Amino acid sequence: MSGAVRVGRVFGIDLKVHFSWVFIFVLVSWTLATSYLPDGYPGWSDRQYWAIGIVGSLLLFTCVLIHELSHSLEAIRRGHQVESITLFFLGGVSQMGEEAETAGDEFWVSVVGPLTSLGLAVVFWLVYLIIRGGPSQVAALVWYLAYVNAAIGIFNLLPALPLDGGRVLRAVLWKLTGDEARATRAASRAGTALGFGLVTIGITLIFVTRNFAGVWLALIGWFIQSAATSIREQSATEQLLSGRLVRDAMRTDFPTVDPGTTIQRLLDERIVRDFERAYVVVLGDTFRGLITTTDVRDVAPDERERRWVSEVMIRAENVASLPPDAPLEDALELIVQRGIHQLVVLEGHRAVGLVTRGDVLRVIEVSRLLSGRRPDDPKGSPGDS
Ligand SMILES: [Zn+2]
Numbered sequence: 184m185s186g187a188v189r190v191g192r193v194f195g196i197d198l199k200v201h202f203s204w205v206f207i208f209v210l211v212s213w214t215l216a217t218s219y220l221p222d223g224y225p226g227w228s229d230r231q232y233w234a235i236g237i238v239g240s241l242l243l244f245t246c247v248l249i250h251e252l253s254h255s256l257e258a259i260r261r262g263h264q265v266e267s268i269t270l271f272f273l274g275g276v277s278q279m280g281e282e283a284e285t286a287g288d289e290f291w292v293s294v295v296g297p298l299t300s301l302g303l304a305v306v307f308w309l310v311y312l313i314i315r316g317g318p319s320q321v322a323a324l325v326w327y328l329a330y331v332n333a334a335i336g337i338f339n340l341l342p343a344l345p346l347d348g349g350r351v352l353r354a355v356l357w358k359l360t361g362d363e364a365r366a367t368r369a370a371s372r373a374g375t376a377l378g379f380g381l382v383t384i385g386i387t388l389i390f391v392t393r394n395f396a397g398v399w400l401a402l403i404g405w406f407i408q409s410a411a412t413s414i415r416e417q418s419a420t421e422q423l424l425s426g427r428l429v430r431d432a433m434r435t436d437f438p439t440v441d442p443g444t445t446i447q448r449l450l451d452e453r454i455v456r457d458f459e460r461a462y463v464v465v466l467g468d469t470f471r472g473l474i475t476t477t478d479v480r481d482v483a484p485d486e487r488e489r490r491w492v493s494e495v496m497i498r499a500e501n502v503a504s505l506p507p508d509a510p511l512e513d514a515l516e517l518i519v520q521r522g523i524h525q526l527v528v529l530e531g532h533r534a535v536g537l538v539t540r541g542d543v544l545r546v547i548e549v550s551r552l553l554s555g556r557r558p559d560d561p562k563g564s565p566g567d568s
Pocket of ligand 1 (some may be wrong): 250251252296297339347
């Protein structure tokens, strides 16, 4: 997620906070300090409302973080990679290295989050029972945390993607039918339905009861339906690419250049004539790097005569690459994740092909044509092209 800053690291996982989290943090603190606490516990000073409000908000997001960590730790325990956890305005999200490979993994990695939240709710509730005779400020805080953790646990168990409950549903359907794509379609349709349902309830609340919570509900609903749609589209694309290999999409007549060429010469003798976007840098048979028109553009015109391709290129170890027998899905994932236009196909130290974003899209288009039906695409209808 761009716009996020790293704030720490636990169990080898980067913890990040997205700038949008600041708004929700302020909103939660403000709601606690100005309405929830004064309504439930009259008679405190303003300073006490704000202090408990801010502490409550901080502890709420600590609980969200614990929820996300439980997903991550279960994923790691099952041999998956987790890169980071990001807090943003709708809660938390974990960036996994790859999707769960089995229905069982998906089930346990997903269900552990809501169970953790429900567990926290029970713990806070027990603490509340013990301390409720004491200072009302502390009891209010503990009661609030029991209540929000229960709400987070129950809401996330709703059987609709992208919520945890939707992943649980997908895992169960996947296990029962053996068909991952079908399970994804069903669970994501539930997500679309839930999302639009929440938007409808939210808008009704805003207009009928003038309740501010309606805006929030509508926003969450909109986020859920759009995420459900993109999960469905991604799954359809994966299905179209399944069984295809990098070698099916790569071009083998890719342009190459020697590392000892000057930038000026590359520009005058190659780029202006063959209009290529990227050149694979090879020395003899060995892959050395990649140089793109963007890299060339970044060299000041009066320096192009003196600079070599070897100085300007992206060095081999930093170039995105895959072997020819890798699944084509991996190529798409790499291109999308790293926001790049092409990757080099390597056999040992030898470049054997180049795969561009366009090459992958071409394979998707042709596969779609051959499969005889369009994937779920709400933006297109069977008549258009
Ligand atoms: Zn979760």
